[in-house]
Structures are given as structure tokens and as C-alpha cells.
Amino acid sequence: MEKNLNFLDRNEFNYSPSKEVVEALKNFDINKLCFYTRIYDEGKKSILSVFLSELYDIDETQVLLGYGGEDILKQAVHYFLTQEDGNKTMLIPKFSWWYYKSIADEVNGHTLQYPLYEDGNTFKYDFETLKDMIQKENPKILLLASPNNPTGNGLTPKELDELLAEVPSQTVVLIDEAYASFVSTDTSYIKKLVNKYPNLIISRTLSKFYGLPGLRMGFGFMSKELENFSRYSNKYLGYNRISEDIAIAALKSDAHYRNIAKLMNEDRERYEKEIGVLPGFKVYESVANFILIKYPIELKEALQKAFAEQSYKVKFMNEPDINTHLRITLGRPEQNRIVIDTIKEIASK
Structure with a gap:
């Protein structure tokens, strides 16, 4: 055999998942599936977006939800690379998840790779070359991964802030933070950055740190100036109620x-x-x-x-x-x- x-x-x-996750699934009220999850009277996306708003101390309108982080990334790339200005250029790390290029290819996007270099026993982003490429190529999207897959290196909040200050406002900065919860418990920088930079989207997921890839639940945060993307991204009738209850249970069992x-x-x-x-x-x-x-x-x-x-x-x-x-x-x-x-x-x- x-x-x-x-x-x-x-x-x-x-x-194994946390006991809170197991209990949430075991005790799920099946009658909840008889109703849509959107909170109509308050204009909110769902119970999960409200929970995330409180957890991260960010306005609910700036919370994004998706079926996995990949869903948010795909929506953002498809949306911004199909605008009327015709700019289809996206910068991605040289060593990174193949999916980034794939979703750009789906809308005939033009991906260019910016370099990473070895420094001892770690990889680092080549910021100087990246800044030069931003000026030269005028990309519609700059995609960063922190931590980056497969190299494992990440960016500190200070490094992110310094880099974002160099990016023109017409370039959308999309940060894939699928693995970020392994780095630190301090997420206060997210609110500071999305409220400081009008062109920023940060994507996270329940698949990695919280170990629930089969749940297909992702979330993110964006600057208020990108509200048109939020309208494009949001599911009008809400999201999967079971997944949301389990996601909240996972987030509560840190x-x-x-x-x-x-x-x-x-x-x-x-x-x-x-x-x-x-x-x-x-x-x-x-x-x-x-x-x-x-x-x-x-x-x-x-x-x-x-x-x-x-x-x-x-x-x-x-x-x-x-x-x-x-x-x-x-x-x-x-x-x-x-x-x-x-x-x-x-x-x-």
C-alpha cells in the first residue's frame, strides 16, 4: 500500500486548527445560510469586514475581502491594468510567485522584473534599481511581496514607508503580505500606510499563518482614494457565511x-x-x-x-x-x- x-x-x-476554529465549525448555525451575509442597513460588506475593521482599527470602507489572497491580487491586477489610460505595465520581483505574471497575462499586461540580490545568507530587494525602473517605466502597478516567496525575505515598515515615498501617485502599489503574520504581531503600520499613501493596497490571507488554505478566505486594506476599486471588488450580496465565522474564530485564537x-x-x-x-x-x-x-x-x-x-x-x-x-x-x-x-x-x- x-x-x-x-x-x-x-x-x-x-x-491542526485551533480549538476555536473547530468549535466554530461544529456549532455553526445552519439557519445562517438562509440569508445573505451583507449588512444592508449599515452599508457594510459583512460581519468579517466589520471584525477586521475593529481588529486593525481601520475604517470598514477600507477593508477588502476575497476568496483567498489570490482573489484580491487578481482583482486588483485585472482592474488597474484595464483602465482607459492603457498603461498595462506591472513591476514584479525577479524571484517570486509565478501567479503574479499569470494574472497580468490574462489581461495582456506587460510584466517587468526588478532584481533581488544575495547579501550573506539572505535576499534583499535592490531598491536603487527598482527606483530607477519606476521612473523609467512609469508602471501602472508596483507589486511587492513581503515576505517574498520563495526567497523568504521581507520589508520592515520603515523600508516600506521609504519606498512608498518614492512612488508616484499614479502607480498603484500592491503589497502581497500572505506570510506577514509570521514576522510580527504589530500591524499598526498598515493603518498608517494606507492612510498616508493614496495608491496603496495590502493583501493578506487566512491560508498561511492561520493554516486554513482550504477555507479560501483573504482580506486586505486600501487607501480611501481607491474607492472605485472597492466597488469593483466587493461582492454585492456578501461572502460565504461559514468561511467568515471560521475566519473570525481563527483571528481570535492568535x-x-x-x-x-x-x-x-x-x-x-x-x-x-x-x-x-x-x-x-x-x-x-x-x-x-x-x-x-x-x-x-x-x-x-x-x-x-x-x-x-x-x-x-x-x-x-x-x-x-x-x-x-x-x-x-x-x-x-x-x-x-x-x-x-x-x-x-x-x-x-
């Missing part, structure tokens, strides 16, 4: 997920300590739920075979300039132990 596969190539969640993030941090350190010292290997710093490892390319076939024999799937990167790297989702401690031991065994041969 075939072993169950361990998927450490998708940046999914290998732990301590559960902080404890899991702590376990991930400990295992990340084990990767750095045990794999980073192997000849030809390099473990990059990451502030997300995955790590990026550079390995000797001659070991690729042996590593792939060894992981397959263990019924483990990890992500071998194929893109130019990063095709000697693999990205590994941080699983449970016992899963991470198997991955580390597998790499060490192949490296020792």
Missing part, C-alpha cells in the same frame, strides 16, 4: 498560531545549524513558513529520489538563476527531522 504523501512543497499547514510559529522558528534554526554546514549547501534566512536552500546541483537527482522514497514532496526550483535551490515548507517537527536527515544522508555519500 502506498504511503501517504507529505506535501512540503505547497507552503500549506501541517498542524495564541494558538503563535505557538506553532514558535515551533517553526525552532525547526528553522535546526535547518540552519545542520544543513547550513554541509559542503555546497546554503540555508537562507526566512521570515515565513518555508525555507530556501541552495544545494550542489549534482545531487539533485539523488535528492529527488530520496524524498520520493520517503513519500515527501519538496519544491525544486527550476527558474533561471535559482535552479540550484529547493524550497521546503516547515512542517511538524517529526517531518522536518526526516527532511533534514534525508538531506544529510545524500550529502554524506
